[in-house]
Structures are given as structure tokens and as C-alpha cells.
Amino acid sequence: MVMPPRLPRMGEFELIARHFTRAAPAGGAVVLGVGDDCALLQPTPGHQLAISSDMLVEGRHFFAGAEPEALGHKALAVNLSDLAAMGARPLGFTLALALPAADEAWLAPFARGLLALADAQACPLVGGDTTRGPLTISLTVFGEVLPGRALRRNAARAGDDLWISGRTGEARLALALRRGEPWARGDLAEVQERMDRPMPRLALGQALAATEGVRAALDVSDGLLGDLGHILKASGVGAEIETAALPLAPALRALDDQHRLDCLLAGGDDYELLFTADASAHEAVLAAGTASATAVTCIGRITPADGGMLVLDRDGTPLPLARHGFDHFAD
Ligand code: ADP
């Protein structure tokens, strides 16, 4: 007797039909979704397209055996975070998938996590490609933004306030707890959502793009200081951060001073928006935060380029960044 394969095997078309084909939501930008040679999107007249791609490779960007539902969520979340950082509104996305096998037990939860976020953020899956190969997940998101309103990295000016959404550091603590790094303390359950299920700050990004005086923005994926460096370089400016102003998650309070600061400033995987705004826009930025139900905190200011990047202690003394060990997270 021939034994059936342990897991049902599907052909490519059946797999796409079962897991990745949905009716396009009414009223959105999708004229034609999955199933033809191309998808057709209709952006709002007068808008620019904002496009971003990310590729996630098993063993490199996520652990082999990572929970597929969380992976589906995160794959889309990190792409949507790029749209958020530009101030763009999502229109739809494509998914290129290389799979070692058509494994139902992986595909069903992966698609569930992916499409739940797609539904929640009104960003439908409109097409893609599916092939056999080492597990690789590649997404391209399409969004739209009014000309001249996209929040670019090169737009910061000396004198701007420096702002962060939400709070940083919890995803790094979650990683440390999961890995059993000796300095990490606390309850993994309290922080693991921040690592596994980041929520892109789309509403805030769009509210900021519509706010007069908001200038540069990016999303913090590699650590606050490192990503701030991209704004400083692109804009030709410096910055000062006040450590006392950094929003502190309760879970980080139990850490020693150095590791707390390391998580806050260099943790990574935060997917918060770091942005600059003219000082006169202070109230308007707070209003954008309220309108999008997202906490926003002023953490410092943009300075002339020769000021470099300074992190100020409680009493205003610059911390010795080079000796502070921010590279001990490098792996
Ligand atoms: P083609 O031969 O033109 O590349 P495919 O057979 O690869 O077409 O895909 C058929 C349809 O299914 C296309 O509309 C494509 O966009 C869509 N598609 C393929 N793979 C995926 C996927 N992983 N997610 C969503 N749509 C997909």
C-alpha cells in the first residue's frame, strides 16, 4: 500500500487559490487583484506612489522554525512601517514566496497572520510569485502620498525638535530574555509581542505628513541612535538626545543602567517613528499623536552638523557613547 504523504501537497495554483486569493475590498485602490498577469491599482488622482520592498530569509532574518502566524504578521508589519515612516497611506502589497515544500501546517497560519494585518490596515494582497526554494519571504508594499508631503530623511533642520513615537527597547529585551542573555531580567510574556507583532505606526505617519512643520522621519528598525544617524547624514545636521526624556517601558525599569540605556538607544526591532519638527509645530505634533491614538514624546533637538550626535545625561553631560558599549549588541 502506498502511504499518503504526511502533509498534503498542493500545486502552486491551488496553494495560491487557497491561501492568498481574496476578493479585493470594495472602495479601495485595487481594480484587479490576484489571478491575472498583473494587478491593477488606481491611486487617488494627484498622489505619488510610495514603494518599499523587504526580503526575509530563514536563518538570517528569522529563526528556522519561527512561529508562522507571527512571521506572517511581522513580514507585512515591517514593510508597512516603511510606508508609515514616509507618511504614506497603504494601497496594497505583493508577496514573493520561496517555499521548501507546500506545507499546509505552515502556510495556513502564515497566511492568517499576514492577511489579518492586511485587513486591519486596509492593505490587500494583490499578487505575487510562488516558487520552490529555501524559505524566503519577499514583500513589496505600495502606498500613496501627496506630492511634497512625504517625510524624507534629508529634511531635518538645526533647531527642529526630535520626537519618537511609542517607546523603544522592549523588542531587544524580549530577544535577550528568549536567548537567556545574563543581564536580561523580567517576564518574556510582558515584552514578546513587541518583538513578534510590531504594529506599524501608519495612522501617526499619515497625520504627521499632513502636519505643517513636520520635516524628516524614519522608522526605527536598527536602534534609535543608528537610525538617527541616517537622518543626520542625509540632512547634514547633528542632534542631542536627552536620556531623561526617553519614554521608558515598565519592563525596562528592572535592568541595570547601562543595559536599560542600551535597549532604549540601540535595541532595534522597535518599528517606532523617529521624526523632526519645527519647534512651532509642538502642539500640532501632540495633536497628531492624539488623533492617531499614538504616544509621541519630544526627546531632544536637531543641531548644526558640527554638533555631531550627543546623548545627554540627566544633568546635561554628554555620555561617552564610544565607551558605553553600544556595539556589544552587534552579532
Ligand atoms: P505568472 O506565470 O504570470 O508569473 P503565476 O502563475 O506566478 O503567474 O501567478 C498567478 C497569479 O497568482 C498572479 O496573479 C500572481 O500575482 C498571483 N500570485 C502568485 N503567487 C502569489 C502569492 N504568493 N501571493 C499572492 N498572489 C500570488
Ligand code: MG
Ligand atoms: Mg509567477
